[in-house]
Amino acid sequence: MTPTTTVGNRVVRTAGRTVGLYSPAVVIPPGVHTVHISGVLPVDLDGGSLGEGDFETQMRTVFRLLGETLAAGGSSFVELVKMTTYLVDPGHIDDFYRIREELFDGIFPEGRPPGNTLLVVQRLVRPDFLIEIEGVATSPTGPEGADDELVG
């Protein structure tokens, strides 16, 4: 039987083969609201690039903005079900693993991270972007808890 743990609104399946800090499967129970987050990029409020040429700054910025976007959607990191991570340089994979471990130590102290697919692509929408992360999360409140100022 596959070991499962309920974290927030999601059921995390911890069995399976992984090569990093992600869960092999996360199940959304029936009747739970979902939030789909577009790819988060390291940008300021005007869309200006942040952390040009600095992978660590870009990744930490993307996670900070992902947290803000989740909150705007009435959700939070603990409700995050699945991420897709896009990098543009395979040379950043080791840094991605190191920084993710540091961040997830704080965010998922019990070691039940969301799923993730990690891809290296030729480039992102602007050549200075080194990382983009999109996600799916659950939301305890659904549309009622979303902040209309931030979520279109």
Ligand SMILES: CC(=[NH2+])C(=O)[O-]
């Ligand atoms: C390989 C992979 N999906 C990860 O997140 O490390």
